Amino acid sequence: MLRIEIESLVTGIDGMTVLMTVETASVENLITGFIFERRLRPEIAPDFCLTDARGNILKRHRTVASYDMKDGDKVYLIKNKRQLLFGCRNWTILATLSSLIAIVGLSVITYLYTKSAAFPFDYVVVIDAGSTHSDLYVFQWRGEKFRNTGVVEEIATSRCEGEGLANYNDISSAADSLQGCIQLASTTIPPHALGATEIYLGATAGMRLLMLSNATAATLLMQEVRAVICGKSRFKCSLDNIRIISGEEEAAYGWISVNFLGKTLAYAGSSPFSYGALDLGGASTQTAYSTSTNATVSLQLFSERYDLYSQSYLCYGLRETERMVGASLIMEQNSTVVNNPCRPFGNATSMPYDSIFGHVCTKGFSTAFPNSTIFTMKGTSNSAECKIHVRHIFHAANPTHVPDKLTIRSPEDRREFMAFSGYYSTMEFLNLSRSTGDRVSLSAFRNHTDAFCARSWKEISMLDPSDPHSPYLTMYCFNAHFVDVLLTDAYGFTDQTFENIIFIEKVGGTSIGWPLGMALNATNARASEMPPEPAISPVTFGILLTVFLLLLLSAILCALKAIRVARHHRNYQPLSTYGAI
Known part of the structure; x- marks a missing residue:
């Protein structure tokens, strides 16, 4: 028998134990005997090993004799080196790192495979070439359309420099503007x-009037505009998209705009209700609303058919009607100095003959004054007289001097309308409406109109010159009375139905107007885009998905191993009894 001393260097199992053994006993027997003497659980034996005085690890299967151990020799118990390297803490760290790498990897490849495969944005540019100025609108929509129509949104808008195209004497200057x-x-x-973005230009009433008065000049001007847009830009340009649009088109596009933003079209869910559209420009006015009878135009949007009554009245815009009132006052007073009740008292404006009688809308007004005459319009601030003269233009016995005679057609009962452009700007100036839309009573509108029209030029000219209304202060009395007569006398709105009109400029940051309607209609002709190839191919995605899932599985296994090692560590505590060994 040999007496072997085993000294423990393991934390928690300190001290020395003496074992009596034989030369044929294995190192494994020594470890098992130590655990038995120390009352430890036998299953933890694999976690330990023995070393000699020089730190050499004794192999478990070799015998005491093979190491030439003598009676009284000492060996040392330590934690198995492999177990020290992969203890509970190490397995936990490995599990955490593996899971983090797997989760991040899965997230990245999923994002690359799905996000980049979304439909790209398509764009369309629309230029509104109006009678007094031109405006730019840029719209975008996802290439994936909803029921064959793109759900567009406005991303930019800007007023172009200069005047309306028809107001230039030089076609190059007009196009360059x-x-x-x-x-x-x-x-x-x-x-x-x-290169894939289509650009549209719609010239409205100003150019329609020029086409009536000088078709050659209008044609040459539009050719120059096409040359500038198609020749000096990178947009996808079709000559057919740069044109003078009809009044009925303008009205229909306005209807599309108000009902798209009002969410009554099919993309927002089926709705039996729709808004009528009221548009007022400088040279014409438009109205459109859905109808089951006497439709003048049919539209296809979001795979639904819409039948509309759509009408435009040339010369019944704000500036052309004001011009007709001026011509009528000159004929009535037969003087170069004309008292104008629609202008503020104390204001006198000089106007050349051609600025009044040299236009299509006033060709029917006869006067004996020579073409070189300069007229002076003197304001008298007379609201009641102003309304009489505005009404006279609508109710003249034979108003055949205008290309379109305004048809008085009352809208259907209880129909709601959105009124924009000149309607809104007039109400906004009188502090009766905000850009997001307001309803106004007819009595309140008329009270504000009379109050403003009674003010002198000295009173109203105190407005800050930087205010956008400043250049048009002499016109707002006329504008207000014109809006009143147009809506009540011509369109038939009453005290009760007037409040069915919402005077509005924008909905959700998007401008109401025919350009939005044109953009929506243009998307019908565009094929739906195919989604682009994802950043990683399906094969690559499948391989990486498998790798990261295996890594996630290994993280789970490492976590289970960490739990097992932790349980073994708890077994180092001595047993209360020997038990059956």
Whole structure:
């Protein structure tokens, strides 16, 4: 028998134990005997090993004799080196790192495979070439359309420099006035999308009037505009998209705009209700509403058919009607100095003959004054007289001097209308409406109109010159009375139905107007885009998915191993009894 001393260097199992053994006993027997003497659980034996005085690890299967141990020799108990390297803490760290790498990897490849496969944005540019100015609108929508129509949103808008196209004497200057807006659109749209982005220009009543008075000049002007837009920009340009649009088109596009933003079209859910549209420009006025009888135009939007009564009245815009009132006052007073009740007292404005009688809408007014005459319009601030003269233009016995005679057609009962452009700007100036829309009583409107029309030029000219209303202060009395007579005498709105009109400029930041309707209609002709290839191919995605899932599985296994090692560590505590060994 040999007496072998085993000294423990393991924390929690300190001290020395003496074992009596034989030379044929294995190192494994020594470890098992130590655990038995120390009353430890036998299953923890694999966690330990023995070393000699020099730190050499004794192999478990070899015998005491093979190591030439003598009676009284000492060996040392330590934790198995492999177990020290992969203890509970190590397995926990490995599990945590593996799970983090797997989760992050799965998230990244999923994002790359799905996010980049979304439909790209398509864009469309619309220029509203109006009678007094031109405006730019840039819209975008996802290439994936909803029931064949793109759900567009406005991303940029800007007033172009200069006047309306028809107001230039030189066609090159007229066309070049659009360059700034074209450049702005080019910088708004991503460079890679410019070549696929269609650009539209719709010339409205100002150019329709020029076409009536001088078709050759109007044709040459539009050719020059096409040359500038198609020749000096990177947009996808079709000559058919740069044109003079009809009044009925303008009215129908306005209807699309108000009902798209009012969420009554099919993309927002089926609705039997729709808004009527009231548009008022400088040279014409438009109205459109859905009808089951006497439709003048049919539209296809979001795979639904809409039948509309759509009408435009040339010359019944704000500026052309004011011009007709001026011509009527000159004929009535037969003087070069004309008292104008629609202008503020104390204001006198000089107006050349051609600025009044040299236009299509006043060709029917005869006067004996020579073409070189300069007229002076003197304001008298007479609200009642102003309304009489505005009404006279609508109710003249034979108003055949205008291209379109205004048809008095009352809207259907209880129908709600959105009124924008000149309607809104008039109400907003009188502090009766905000851009998001307001209803106004007819009595309140007329009271505000009379109060403003009674003010002198000295009173109203105190407005800050930087205010956008400042250049038009002499016109707002006329504008208000014109809106009143147009809506009540011509369209038939009453004290009760007047409040069915919402005077509005924008909905959710998007401008109401025919350009939005044109953009929506244009998307019908565009094929739906196919989603682009994802950043990683399906094969690559499948391989990486498998790798990261295996890594996640290994993290789970490491976590289970950490739990097992932790349980073993708890077994180092001595047993209360020997038990059966």
